[in-house]
Amino acid sequence: MRIRFALLLAIAATSMTAAAQSTARPVSSGPELSLEYTYLRSNAPVDQCGCFSPQGGRASFAYPLPGGHFSLAGDVTAGHAGKIAAHDYDLTLTTFTAGVRYRHVLPTGRLEPFGQVLAGGAHAGGSLVEGNTAAANPSVVFASNVGGGLDLRLRPESRISWRAVEADYLVTLFHNGQNDHQNILQLSTGIAFHFSRR
Structure with a gap:
């Protein structure tokens, strides 16, 4: 009887250990780098109809703070659009x-959802700016980016994840001769690399 009871305890302990390992959390204690394709949807020039859609890429970096949930993050995005408006x-x-x-x-x-609040600067170039005296100066203006996304790992211990979607509300303050305010929807997808902390 005692032998049977001991065997049952051993089986139960093994099952609990296996279950804990199957739900192990991923390694998230180190820095993270992501490379993504990005699509932006912005309002057209003042007094003109329609919107335009720059496309390009973005790179972001995050370094975790003590506690595990918060990180210092940085982001660089570049997008290009042509054939904007009638000209x-x-x-x-x-x-x-x-x-x-x-x-x-x-x-x-x-699955790792995340949210972020970022602020910095924006630079615009091209004929849309060159042909608009109101937008010509300054070349760098304030920008803010608020949003979030979802990372998906094939395995909890994987160092690479698919950034299935990242959606952000991007605001820039370029001079446009009217309200000096641009509202931009930014959608991105790509790959994130997770590094261990030395």
Whole structure:
């Protein structure tokens, strides 16, 4: 009887250990680098109809703070659009922002939603700016970026994850002769690399 009871305890302990390992959380204690394709949707020039959609890439970096959930984050985005409005203007928009990111690892260890608040600057170039005296100066203006996304790992211990989606509300303050305010929807997807902390 005692032998059977001991065997049952051993089996139960083994099962609990296996279950704990199967829900192990990913390694998230180190820096993170992501490379993404990005799509932006912005309002057209003042007094003209329609919107335009720059496309390009973005790179972001995050370094975790003590506690595990918050990180210092930085982001650089560059996008280009052509054939804007009736005069076929073109625009290259570059933003560089930094701030704080909050990340939460779900119990499965594979899904990691995050949110962030970033602020910094934006630079615009191209014929849309060159042909608009109101937008010509200054060349660098304030920009803010608020949003979040979802990372998916194939395995909890994987160092690489798919950034399935990242959605951000980007605001820039370029002079446009009217309200000096641009509202931009930014959608991105790509790959994130997770590094261990030395």
